[in-house]
Amino acid sequence: MEKPRLILKAEYELYKAALKNDIYFKERKTRSRLNLFTDRMLDEKNYTRINKLKTNKKLYKRRTDKSERLYRYNKNKISELYCKKEVQQWLNSN
Structure with a gap:
């Protein structure tokens, strides 16, 4: 330099x-x-x-193992149940 x-x-x-x-x-x-x-x-x-x-884009892929897939599955399942519960409450209130 x-x-x-x-x-x-x-x-x-x-x-x-x-x-x-x-x-x-x-x-x-x-x-x-x-x-x-x-x-x-x-x-x-x-x-x-x-x-x-x-x-400058990154080309690596994040490794997903069985525990991470299970975590995502459970997370999605919980959020889906929560949304259904909210919708049911809203429908019952009207």
């Missing part, structure tokens, strides 16, 4: 003009235009490629 260095005003103006005229920053970076900038793209550790596109 480079350390900061002192530059002259004229050098700053040159860099600023070059940045202003750079097409990378002028227009939106659509997927079809990204191939123009492949030399500028960095391979970052937290990014992966899905269908040749750079993305």
Whole structure:
């Protein structure tokens, strides 16, 4: 990594003009235009490629074992019973 260095005003103006005229920053970076900038793209550790596109989506699947499936089943069953009970109470009150 480079350390900061002192530059002259004229050098700053040159860099600023070059940045202003750079097409990378002028227009939106659509997927079809990204191939123009492949030399500028960095391979970052937290990014992966899905269908040749750079993305930061996680690709891992969470492992489900028998106890977790049983927990979800029981949780859904309890919520279903609770909802039925609420509906019955509402129907009986009218």
